[in-house]
Amino acid sequence: MYLKLLGLTGIIILLSNCATMNKADCLNADWQLIGFEDGSLGKNEVSISQHRKDCSEHGVTPDLTAYRKGHYEGAKAFCTTHNGFTRGLQGKEYKRNCPEAFEKAFLTGFSDGQNLYGLKKVLNQRTDDLEDTYKELDWLEHTIAEKSEVMISDGLNRNQRIAIRDEIAEHQTQQQHLYAVLRELKQEFENASLAYEQAKREFANYSPTN
Structure with a gap:
């Protein structure tokens, strides 16, 4: 050879x-x-x-x-099964560059790699969604606290206090909505994490994955 x-x-x-x-x-x-x-x-x-x-x-x-x-x-x-898996896991495309004699083996690994890549991509997105929601909730909490202090401070007239109160109420409404969304996002994250971990175990015969 x-x-x-x-x-x-x-x-x-x-x-x-x-x-x-x-x-x-x-x-x-x-x-x-x-x-x-x-x-x-x-x-x-x-x-x-x-x-x-x-x-x-x-x-x-x-x-x-x-x-x-x-x-x-x-x-x-x-065009090996292992290399097909690696390239699929990296999100690369297959441009029909393997001879027919080796294509089946390559595509077997490539398909499995693509599946794991897709599951990891979904998990990453769910993680980002959770992090963004927590950040927004944190911002709302601090904003509400700051405006609450301003509302009771000296030097404001009645209309100014009402305006700040309305802003606080609006932020609290946003909080309630995000807490409801957060429950769904946590479930979606858990489902995505479970699916990814199961697939990692299924494809453990290829190579260690991150």
């Missing part, structure tokens, strides 16, 4: 290469190695069209057979 021919250092250097090929790259190209690079990065086999375009300016034609051989091995390393 071509993968076995590559040392760790070689792979790191290979994956860090710029996608655009210059004259020297084209003249000295190892098309099997380039194919492996593209495949291992999850690029579709049609990526060779860009290499063909780059190298045509320098009178070089890619070795399609060698490229495809390398790409197949690279895709084999990329």
